[in-house]
Amino acid sequence: MSNGTVIVGACQAGFQIAASLREKGYGERILLIGEESYAPYQRPPLSKAYMTGDPSIEKLLLRAPGFYEMNKIEFVSGERITEVDLRGGRVVSAGGTAFSFDHLALATGCAARKLPLPGGDLPGVMTLRDIPDALEMRERLHAAENVVVIGGGFIGLESAAVAAKLGKKAVVLEAMDRLLARVVAPPMSDFYAAAHARRGVTVVLNARIERIEGDANGVRGVRMQDGSLLPADLVVVGIGGVARTELAQQVGIECSNGILVDDRARTSIAEVVAAGDVATHRDLYGRATRLESVQNAIDQAKTAAASILGLEEHYTAVPWFWSDQADLKLQITGLSTGYDNFVVRGVPDSESFSLLYYAGDRLIAVDSVGKPADHLAARRILAAGVAVPKDVAADLAVPLKSLLG
């Protein structure tokens, strides 16, 4: 009898591997194993609408419970896999349960990086990754007066915007000299600093933190290296994620930042696939890239499912991403890493504009704020490799869509 496929990690990528296997006609057993107590759910709302809106978890779920039964996907919750036995074709959970497989998929995602500073583990100093974090944060946020966010990345800025919306005093501490420094060009960083300031968030750049102060009753403030103390009854730490490669490393699968996969989502052990936040692949330009995004989780998972089925599909999808900060929607497509010039399309202070990134004359990425038509056109333009002359890029009278012919 066939043992089918075991998928470790039951969230966006794990779910998609299972769903795509069935869609593509896989007839063997599928076991989707996750350590969380929830069925696969969406994380993006956790730092956005979920903080202020309806607390019910049902709306976060990717599919209703009946979906798994209907598709013969055996979903196992609350089991953390701690051991992989490749020869024996089985994984074993912390509780000692063994699950046998013919194919193994790793979709273990990433964990929020903890603050490596004294006081980083005080009550009220939090990272935001899963539903329990979000429930705790909701509670603390409503009770708090002063919220300090450490890290001016997407999750940090979204959280700060939520705090400000709830009428809290919100301060963002960013170590670099601009916000979102690793992902966007300076005009976008400057735009967000100004836009958050307009909405009542204090943004501190080049922030140097000494430690977090407080006691067993909770955090009291953030001590800066210049001696000043920022009062805080909630500290949200948004300083990035760490790929959960433990299981892969245990069995000698090659890892570097994440689990290394080829463009068919295969790891260095070809029978094992990996997808999502945990996987590092070569991007369109051959660079090792690990993306933390819903799009990447979905598209890479589809490729992984194809590989399990022995089909030859290559992961070449154009990356895209979104971030909702206050009432501003940012949509990003392509990868801007390595750009050497850019064109601003529209007026940033109007809160509706795009930023087009070029390597030489080649368009490589587009960030759009409040410009969904630009974003959706840019996705197609990048996929088709259509050239966008810079004078056209800057000309709001020419819809980007018109370049698609």
Next chain:
Amino acid sequence: MTEIVFRLANGTEHRVQAQEGDTVMSAALKNGVPGIIAECGGSCSCATCHCYLPGDKINAFPAMESFEEEMLEGVASERLPTSRLSCQLNITPDHAGIVIDIPATQL
């Protein structure tokens, strides 16, 4: 419970029971109706939940905001006067029996 009908591009119909709080998008996903992809989970970011309302019922839901309108310019299938993003459509008992057409492709 409100019964609504999804009609796929090939003519197949799916009758589903929408619950209170469902959007047209969530009702499709929960009931395994193919063709509504909804990659962004309903946050009006992806344009893969495109649908068509019946021609005589375009006002059955609150008018769209300009953001949705602009998103529709970029949908993969033809944009018609009846086009909407299904994640923005909250179902109420008034919608009982409405037939929602699903376009041939979302990607």
